[in-house]
Structures are given as C-alpha cells and as structure tokens.
Amino acid sequence: KENHGEHRREQNGRPPLLDYLPGIAVDHDGEPMRHIESDYDHDQDRWRTVVSVGDRFGSGDVFQPTADRIVAENLRPVLDMGCGDGRLPKHLPDGWP
Template sequence: MIRRRADAGSTALPVDYDRDPERFAANQAATSRFCIAGDVHGPVAERLASTATPPVLDLGGGDGTLARLLVPLGMRTVVLDQAAYVERAPRPAVRADAHRLPFTEGSFGAVAALWMLYHLGDPLLALSDIARVLRPGGTFVACTSSRFNDPELASALPEWGRPFSFDAETAPTLVSNVFDVVEVQRWDAPMVTLPDQRAVGLFLRGRGLSPQQARQGAERFTTPLTVTKRGTLIWARRR
C-alpha cells in the first residue's frame, strides 16, 4: 500500500475507497467471512446509546455502518466522509474533509472516529476540530490498528511494523493532548482464520496489495492460517 508522508516519523494511510474500490470491497468481504470475533461497531453503538447524548457525528463513517446501528437505538447520527460512497449512508450525510468540519461549535454530544484517523496526515489538527464541535463533557471514541497488526502475514506486507500517523502505539498520547482519556482498550488476539490460499489472497488484497501481489503473497503461507489482530479502542471526554 502506498502511503503519503505525514511527518518525519510516520505516514498516513491513503484514502483509496474511490480510487480502488475493489481493495475496500476485499477488506469488507474478508472481515465478514473470516473474522472469528466481532468488529467494534456493535459494542460502540451500544455504549454510545447508553452513555452519550445525541446527536452523534460518525466521522469517516463511510456508507453508514455505525449510523445504521445507532439510529434504531434513538441516537440521531450525522455521517461525514470525504469518499463518494458516503452517499449510500443514512441521511443526514455530509461529504467533507475531516480536518475542517463544517459544523458550528458544540454541535454534537458525541463523535466517533472508527478506523479513520490514520488516513489523516495531521490527526492532531483533526482532534482539535473534533473537540470544537463537541459539547463540553461530550464523548469521543476512536479505534485504530497497531503497526504490528497481522504479524503472521508480515513477510507479505512490505510496510509491516512501520509507524503511521494514528496507530495503536501513539493514538492514546495523541488523544490525551486534546481530550481527557477515560479508557483505553487494547486487543492482541487471534481473530481471523483464513481457510485456504484464496482467503489469504483476499485478506492481503484488503490490506492494500495489488491483485497480483496478493496472489503471489498468498502462496507463501500454509493454510488454514490464524491471524492475530492488534489495535486499540479509546474512549475520551471533551474538557
């Protein structure tokens, strides 16, 4: 996966949902088919519904996975994403840049940024603007992967282990620069089982390899292959 430079020590993952939709589709398919543990969206929606005040801003919410869980729980949600597929999200949905949120100060009771702040070259700037649109005491939740995620596949991932702009190793510190961190949940456990080389190839494609690279990379591994997922979920409160 090609990354653009964020600063001297880290990089930002490119937003490729419009440029390479097959990569995004492969990631979704691999997660839904082979993950033996649930994603964060369900637990996050339940906790927001029980502890936060609407409306909720789903930042980088894509086609509205979190919003579709929140709305039936009585949580009015606004989805924001810069990719075109935000048009498939439940309304209201906004296509905009996460660095400059098009909302007035104190517009939201909660903001969620799930699997998205690593796409930003300056996540600290985005965190400051998130704090601006949150009400005092409002809830912020974010999650991200570790730079050492998927260690069993490291030999096929050329940038494995390199820092990126908002990874599990640095995210808690970045968030604490702007918010009062309430809780940091880390995971480091086998969460994906890939039954055959075709599944490995699909998973590698979702991780950003080209179709040819994914096929060739899959040939390196014996299946079934269990993959360890590493990352963190951060709950915080606006000061």
C-alpha cells in the first residue's frame, strides 16, 4: 500500500532522503517542505509587494557593486540566473556579453 505524503523514518527520526540531501528545506517537524509554484506572472501585486519589501528592508543595491566588479575584472560572458527582474544588466555597459 502506498502512503503518499508519509515518509519512512530512520532511527534518528528523519526521512532517509534528508540524510543524503542535507540542504533540503524542512518544516518544524522535520518534514520536507513542498515546492510552491511561483505565481508572480499571474499576480502582479504579489511581485510588486516582493520588490517593495526588498527595497524597504533589504541591505541595499547589490547590482551596482557586482556590475562594477564584473567590468573591473573584465568577466565575460555574464550569465544572470537570478530570479528578479533583470536589474544586473541595467548596471553593465551597453552590449556587455
């Protein structure tokens, strides 16, 4: 019988998978947290809230210092794999690869 959502426990009380993937997020009970699909494309107010909270409580703009270092060290090409709205390329010279 399959028990979806239930996890076999080792003696330490953790699901065995967590012993092999120590970086996996777990909840307060030690259960693996489920993935939540992003809805930013469908809920623009939610995205604006994320940006607003980051602007208000974040540690500041990391993009300009990052772009300055990329240019100073002539790092090419740049692959921006962030989950934001493309701020890094705006701080790089036009046409920077």
